[in-house]
Structures are given as structure tokens and as C-alpha cells.
Amino acid sequence: MSLQTQSKTYLNYINGEWTASSANAVEASLNPADKHEIVGYIQNSSKEDLDRAVAAAKEAQPAWRKLSGPARGDYLYKMANALEKHMDEIAETMTREMGKTFPEAKGETARGVAILRYYAGEGMRKVGDVIPSSDSEAFMFTTRVPLGVVGVITPWNFPVAIPIWKMAPALVYGNTVVLKPATETGVTAAKIIECFHEAGLPAGVVNLVTGRGSVIGQGLIDHPGINGITFTGSNTVGKQVGLGAIARGAKYQLEMGGKNPVIVAEDADIELAVEATISGGLRSTGQKCTCTSRVFVQSAVYDEFKEKLLSKVKALKIGNGLDAQTWMGPCASESQYNTVVHYINKGIEEGATLLCGGNKPEGEGLDNGFYIQPAVFEHVKPSMTIAQEEIFGPVLALIKVETMEEALELANDVKFGLSASIFTRNIGNMLSFINEIEAGLVRINAESAGVELQAPFGGMKESSSHSREQGQAAIEFFTSIKTVFVKA
Numbered sequence: 001m002s003l004q005t006q007s008k009t010y011l012n013y014i015n016g017e018w019t020a021s022s023a024n025a026v027e028a029s030l031n032p033a034d035k036h037e038i039v040g041y042i043q044n045s046s047k048e049d050l051d052r053a054v055a056a057a058k059e060a061q062p063a064w065r066k067l068s069g070p071a072r073g074d075y076l077y078k079m080a081n082a083l084e085k086h087m088d089e090i091a092e093t094m095t096r097e098m099g100k101t102f103p104e105a106k107g108e109t110a111r112g113v114a115i116l117r118y119y120a121g122e123g124m125r126k127v128g129d130v131i132p133s134s135d136s137e138a139f140m141f142t143t144r145v146p147l148g149v150v151g152v153i154t155p156w157n158f159p160v161a162i163p164i165w166k167m168a169p170a171l172v173y174g175n176t177v178v179l180k181p182a183t184e185t186g187v188t189a190a191k192i193i194e195c196f197h198e199a200g201l202p203a204g205v206v207n208l209v210t211g212r213g214s215v216i217g218q219g220l221i222d223h224p225g226i227n228g229i230t231f232t233g234s235n236t237v238g239k240q241v242g243l244g245a246i247a248r249g250a251k252y253q254l255e256m257g258g259k260n261p262v263i264v265a266e267d268a269d270i271e272l273a274v275e276a277t278i279s280g281g282l283r284s285t286g287q288k289c290t291c292t293s294r295v296f297v298q299s300a301v302y303d304e305f306k307e308k309l310l311s312k313v314k315a316l317k318i319g320n321g322l323d324a325q326t327w328m329g330p331c332a333s334e335s336q337y338n339t340v341v342h343y344i345n346k347g348i349e350e351g352a353t354l355l356c357g358g359n360k361p362e363g364e365g366l367d368n369g370f371y372i373q374p375a376v377f378e379h380v381k382p383s384m385t386i387a388q389e390e391i392f393g394p395v396l397a398l399i400k401v402e403t404m405e406e407a408l409e410l411a412n413d414v415k416f417g418l419s420a421s422i423f424t425r426n427i428g429n430m431l432s433f434i435n436e437i438e439a440g441l442v443r444i445n446a447e448s449a450g451v452e453l454q455a456p457f458g459g460m461k462e463s464s465s466h467s468r469e470q471g472q473a474a475i476e477f478f479t480s481i482k483t484v485f486v487k488a
């Protein structure tokens, strides 16, 4: 793995060409493991740049749509091959730009390759059904058409997987795309698009415009040339996307926060539950919408679970994600670090007991990074802020419960409903959990994070717009159904 030392400037990608913003302004992307290191500069684009990107996508769409599904799928296979070829470079950029460890970044990039190949195959699958008409001489069937131009607004926590799980289905079903990635990970986004360029994707089919959320993101929401918007990020911005899209009749899809519970029953395999709570709660520095944040433990096994958890959490190695010894990297940015510190202080103020972590770790190479020791709280009341709001950091809240009914009731007592796990050997507990937990992703004896690209992904309640991404579910957002009645 070669460390790059010079900072390059990355351009927008509009109509198949790399172009500087008309605003002539750039933004530095910093390494959260060392705030003095600039990973690269990205364009701080203007509304004019966005207009050009939308116009290019619009112009490219009729020809792209006219290609057969298998022909569009062939392009996706080429894009997958190019991404695979540059896997190490992209993963290293991701680690340097947002801090997750190199093995996690490489796994995510490999997932991007697999997503592209999955949707390449989708180009060969059916897009409709034949339905018996009440008129015996008529032929009735459904087919699907693309939306047109899709605006893709993505966060920094999965800077390869999320843009790709949105762009790949958009493209294979015949849409063209304008991508506005998170500013925090604009360089990683540019590197993905370099791969698509290398794969020979026709001009205008995918366009990249980096810049402020309030300018380029809002610009996409309001743009009359954008037919659908797919968004992952915070609930605050997600609501703005939904309202803006409704106001002008555009289709929209939102994936937002989580406050995901794990229930540890008294008959659970405690070692497994501890490992999964650590992996589900603290990997990626707790910055996944599917991360575990509340742990409900039955009183009979509470002390055993707590002791085992604490001894393992205290031993986790924190450091630069490029160091092979590191288990957990820094928070992705200074503002994310400040948010996590704010919530840890809030937990203490509201009366929870901090059992470990929550401080800035000391040690060689850690001074200039946004590092934080993973925090475990107990005596957390379900009404406390740290038990209700998404923290998006390495913070676990332990809550002792007497019965499974109590655990389920408290687990559901939040506005989110993304993912949830239970650890138990009892089939009755499993079935009650499957039936009653309010979550789009339900996991038994497995950590709360863990999304498979071929299965539907999305949340209940305020975690999503109630649509689903990934797998074959993606077709529902990226196409419209036409019901056709034919009579000779």
C-alpha cells in the first residue's frame, strides 16, 4: 500500500468530462486520523455546475433508456471490473478520508463491486407480469419505465457502497444520474467515477457534482429536471428532501437514522452476544445507521454480560485505520467528534453511569486525530437522550430488564425502526421478537449491522420513507409501472 503525500484537486464530472466549477472554488478534504493532512481538494460547485450536470443527464437519458437491459448490464459489468482493479487505491482513499479501518474499507469496496455485478444481472430479469383480463380477447400486462434523471445524495459513512447501491439500480433500469456525494468523502466519490469513466460509460449517463449540501443538495431537490431523488443521511435533511420533492411532484426515497436495540436473553450464548454487541456497536467507530446503541440485558445474566463486555471494549486498539493493528479508527470529522462528546456529556448530566471510555485516547500518533475511546454506559433510563437520539459514534447504553416483554416494549420505545437483534436459544423468544419488534432488519443471534446486497434494506417509523433499497426491491423506486391493455 503506497501512501500518497501530495494533495490533488478533483474535478466535477459532467457529460463525460472532468471540469472545474464555474465558481472557481475548492474545499479541502481532511484526514480525520491527522487533521493536518489534506487528502485532496474537491470542487465547491455552484448552481450553474448543477444545471449543466442535469442538462447532460437529461440529454443522455433517451439513448441510455433505448439500450436493452442486458446491454446496460454489460456496462455495469465493466464498471465492476474497473472498480475491482482499483480496489486498494479506493479503499486507502476511503480510510484516509473518513477514518474507517483499511480492511473495512476494502470490504466495502468489494461490496461495491458485487453490487454492480448483481445489478448487471438484473438487466436480464423480468420487468413485468401478464395479468388475466376480464375481456377474454384482450392481452393485459405490466411493464416498467425508468423515472428519467435521478438525483443521488449520499453520506460519508459508506462512501462507496451507498452511492453504488443507489446508482447501479438507477442505471440498469434506464435512468441517468447526478451524484452529489457528502463533502467529507468527495475524493472517494471522484475515484469511483474515474472507474466508471475508465469503463467507457457513455457521456452524461453519470455526472458528479461536489459542493455544499445547502447548495448542490438543495439544488437537486428543487431542480425541475430531476425526476427522482434517493437520499441517505440525517433525519433533518431527509425530511427536507421529502418535503421539497412532494412540493414539485418528484419521486423520493429516504434512508435515515437508527437507534438499534440488541436484546440479550438469560438463555443467550453470552460470548456470542458480547462479540456481536462490540462488532455491531463499535465497528466503523459506531458510524453506521445499523449500529447497535441500546443493549437490553435480562437481569440474570446482566453482570456476566457487563464484565465480559467491558474487558473486551477496554482492550480494543484505537488508531489510524491504515495501521494493521488498529481495530477502531477516529470519528470521521471534527464535527462528528464534537457530536459524540456532546452526547457522552449529556448521558453523564442526565444521570447515567459511564463505565468506561468517552475520553480522547493518548498515545503516539493520536494527538492530531478525532479519536475517542469507546464508551459504555449503564443505569440508562429509556427516556434519556442517549437512549432516544441517534449518536452515530462508539457509545453503548446498557439497560437491565426483567422480562422479554419489558425488553421488547422498551426496544420499540423510540422514533426509529431500522435494525434490531436478539440473542437467545428459545424459539418462543425468537418468534415474539420477529413478530413484535418494530424494525426493517431483524437479526437473530447476529449483530444489528449486516446488510446483504441481494436483500431488501430499509426501516420502519422515522428511519425511512417506508420504501426499500437493494436487492430486487430497488426496482420499485427506480421505475414506474405501466399497466397495458391490448385489444386487436
Ligand SMILES: NC(=O)C1=CN([C@@H]2O[C@H](COP(=O)(O)OP(=O)(O)OC[C@H]3O[C@@H](n4cnc5c(N)ncnc54)[C@H](OP(=O)(O)O)[C@@H]3O)[C@@H](O)[C@H]2O)C=CC1
Binding pocket: 153, 154, 155, 156, 157, 180, 181, 182, 183, 184, 211, 212, 213, 214, 216, 217, 218, 221, 232, 233, 234, 235, 237, 238, 240, 255, 256, 257, 258, 288, 289, 339, 390, 391, 392
Ligand atoms: N443514516 C445514515 O446512514 C446517516 C446518518 N447520519 C446522521 O446525520 C448526522 C449528521 O451527519 P451529516 O453528514 O451532517 O448528514 P447530512 O444528512 O447532513 O448529510 C447527508 C448528505 O446530505 C447532504 N445535505 C446536507 N444538507 C443538505 C440540504 N439542505 N439539502 C440536500 N442535501 C443536503 C450532505 O451534503 P454535505 O456533505 O455537503 O453537507 C450529504 O451529501 C450524523 O451524526 C448521523 O446522526 C449521517 C450520515 C449517514
Ligand SMILES: O=C(O)CCC(=O)C(=O)O
Binding pocket: 157, 158, 232, 287, 288, 289, 290, 449, 450, 451
Ligand atoms: O450496515 C450497513 O451495511 C449499511 C448501513 C447504512 O446504510 C448506513 O449506515 O447508512
